[in-house]
Amino acid sequence: MMMKKLIGVSLALVVLGLTVGLLGKQYYAERYYYNTEFASVDISNLTQAEANDKIIESFSQQVINFNEADRQWEALTPNDLGLTIQAEEALALLMSQQHKQNWLLGALTDTPVDDDLQALISLDDARLQAVLEANNQANGPRSLPEDAKLRYSESQGYLIEAAQTGTQVDISSLKKQIIEAMVQQDTVDVSRAYLQPTITADDPTLVSELEQIQALTSMEITLTLAGYEEVITPEMIYSWLLLDEDGAYSFDEEMIYDYLGTLNDAYATYDDYRYFNSTLQGEIQLEPGTLGWSIDREVETQAILDDLKAGESVTREPAIVGIGYNGSLDDIGISYIEVDMTYQMMYVYIDGVAVISTPIVTGQIGTNTVPGAYAVWNMESPSQLTGYNPRTEKEYVQPVDYWIAFDYTGQGVHDANWQPTFGGDAYLTNGSLGCINTPPDVMAQLYNYAYNGMPVLVFQ
Incomplete structure (x- = not known):
């Protein structure tokens, strides 16, 4: 049961x-x-x-x-x-x-x-x-984040200023924070949604720039100029340094350009009056002409900027423009052509020795030869002279065996087989249009001695 x-x-x-x-x-x-x-x-x-x-x-x-x-x-x-x-x-x-x-x-x-x-x-x-x-x-404006940047301090020199977060909110980040807080039933920490700086103190580019600037404190640029040395010191380099609002550095090109202008004032010979010890008149003053040199300020400014970018000390000659630079302040040297219009004589010196002495015919009154310190810039053999004769009021074409140009207005030295006599007062009645008329046999010798850049000194 x-x-x-x-x-x-x-x-x-x-x-x-x-x-x-x-x-x-x-x-x-x-x-x-x-x-x-x-x-x-x-x-x-x-x-x-x-x-x-x-x-x-x-x-x-x-x-x-x-x-x-x-x-x-x-x-x-x-x-x-x-x-x-x-x-x-x-x-x-x-x-x-x-x-x-x-x-x-x-x-x-x-x-x-x-x-x-x-x-x-x-x-x-x-x-x-x-x-x-x-x-x-309700609470006032917010501040944007600030990237780390280079800054100059009188006590510390150039340094990296740390980035600043600021209080500007990144909407997408705040949105994420709110949704997280909703899920977790938590409080939204707004500071976690602040916009962050894009460049921090350890940014490789920023660190590299600082290292390059610091390298400038130990570098010098030495310019050898006309037998002298001009040193661009770290202090000068610092004075050229510029920092923009973002801390990016550059150099004040205008200050560099102006500095080179002071060097030209001290050394350049272009457009200068010169004293010269002539053969017959002793010391005379030469008027400015095409002879002369100066620092090419545009080219040299860029060369200095390149040196600064390299960050290493350097000794070199600056970029030179003009005629006659030979590493000294004497751009005449010991080889030149001397034209004495008062005595109507021309002398040619090679390495300090007179190799030619000859009478000449210079410009007639009204078409005077313009005095100045010139330099040869063109040579032709044979050549054909063309131009306008203000005395005859006619265009002319004149063949010559030798032509040596020394200015940019048409003055030069050439043979003149049409001249009956040379020297003395011949220029008063049978003078040239400004050129230096030279006996043909002497002109052949001169052409062999002459070269581009050779000084041509013309004076009264």
């Missing part, structure tokens, strides 16, 4: 279990298992639609608090920021995964869902911008 009772109880329990299991399966076919949470919201025993409504309601009731040093923020609601959550797809996925396990096992297991919730939340950028502007109006 006892056995029959036990069997009956067992059958009843089995039937009960099957019934409970069937009912539970039917119940949870469209409901979430017991102990299921979604975004920290308990959705146990709720349908998908009920769960979605509860999540939205819970989400809308949250309060968002902000923390920022020296600025006051009002607590905001999701509606203030246009915050919404789209959980339908995630809830549907959760329901489909639930069906893959036994409902009883699921009911006995906690099922929190917090993964990738940030992807389900959206925020209205325009509303967030409006909130930021309101905060700025």
